Amino acid sequence: MFGRSSPPGDDAAWTPAPHPAETARGFAEGGAALPLSPAASSGFTRAVPPPSGAADAGADLPFPSTGPHGHRARMRDKLLTRGPGALADYELLEMLLFLAMPKGDTKPLAKSLINRFGSFARVLAAPQPELLATRGLGPHSVAALKLVQAAALRMQQAELIEAPVLNNWDRLMAYLNAALSRERVEQFRVLFLDTRNRLLADEAQARGTVNHTPVYPREVVKRALDLHATALILVHNHPSGDPTPSAADVEMTKEVKRAGAVLSIVLHDHVIIGNGRWFSFRREGLLD
Numbered sequence: 001m002f003g004r005s006s007p008p009g010d011d012a013a014w015t016p017a018p019h020p021a022e023t024a025r026g027f028a029e030g031g032a033a034l035p036l037s038p039a040a041s042s043g044f045t046r047a048v049p050p051p052s053g054a055a056d057a058g059a060d061l062p063f064p065s066t067g068p069h070g071h072r073a074r075m076r077d078k079l080l081t082r083g084p085g086a087l088a089d090y091e092l093l094e095m096l097l098f099l100a101m102p103k104g105d106t107k108p109l110a111k112s113l114i115n116r117f118g119s120f121a122r123v124l125a126a127p128q129p130e131l132l133a134t135r136g137l138g139p140h141s142v143a144a145l146k147l148v149q150a151a152a153l154r155m156q157q158a159e160l161i162e163a164p165v166l167n168n169w170d171r172l173m174a175y176l177n178a179a180l181s182r183e184r185v186e187q188f189r190v191l192f193l194d195t196r197n198r199l200l201a202d203e204a205q206a207r208g209t210v211n212h213t214p215v216y217p218r219e220v221v222k223r224a225l226d227l228h229a230t231a232l233i234l235v236h237n238h239p240s241g242d243p244t245p246s247a248a249d250v251e252m253t254k255e256v257k258r259a260g261a262v263l264s265i266v267l268h269d270h271v272i273i274g275n276g277r278w279f280s281f282r283r284e285g286l287l288d
Contacts, residue, residue: 071105072098089120096148100141109136124149125182153179157202164197165233166268173271173278180237180273188215188236192229193268200227215252217259224265232260234270241275245286253281 075095078086087095090110097106113134117123123131124145131142156175165172180187187207192200203223206214224232234256236249245253249272257267270281281287 191233193231243272243274243279
């Protein structure tokens with residue numbers, strides 16, 4: 001059976017249920033089924049021609065299409081013809097949400113997210129549980145946000161890999177600020193470098209609370225040996241926004257330096273990232 005039965009001669013009322021193969025799940029919020037075509041979305045229902053003159057009536061209106069599809073087409077045209085610089089932050093976010101929400105107006109949600117988290121960048125960097133708990137967002141839209149954040153960081157990381165890190169300090173700071181300045185808990189990372197001070201790996205070693213992250217110097221050195229790294233840069237963030245090192249930060253840095261020196265692994269620096277500011281142990285003379 002294709003659907004409900006109908007009495008003989010009642011062809012116009014007969015609407016068989018669509019076969020599961022007639023629809024496909026895409027990158028749609030909530031796993032909504034997206035029709036493959038107008039015919040697929042309506043099953044085998046007989047097409048009813050529009051009233052005479054209906055198609056011409058819309059052409060005389062000032063806005064023939066007022067739905068989201070017309071708006072989205074205009075947004076895409078604006079992006080492609082005028083460039084991303086022509087878009088406000090909420091418009092970038094609005095278009096990003098198009099990926100997860102194939103229908104509907106995403107502008108109110110985009111503005112609401114920026115109001116809640118403070119900026120476009122902070123929306124992308126917001127903790128996943130908080131995003132999932134936000135009304136209007138679901139797994140698909142959160143995945144889209146996190147994908148863009150990861151892509152942006154991966155691009156910056158790729159630029160670092162191509163040249164010695166120590167010769168590209170400004171680029172390194174831009175990358176670390178993008179990766180850590182908006183984190184709400186402390187995260188301890190290690191940049192592992194080769195003999196030419198090129199980046200071998202950037203790894204998160206530990207995550208802690210808002211003001212403490214446990215660090216084990218032996219584990220840091222062991223991982224350096226695994227990667228055949230000959231130098232390190234330690235990095236962690238202060239969610240308070242103040243990058244001034246604590247006494248514990250200073251002591252931990254000395255321990256890592258001593259542990260690495262035993263195996264000829266050099267500690268180039270320890271950088272603390274705050275909110276728009278950073279602190280370098282080397283530049284402040286704390287590695288001497």
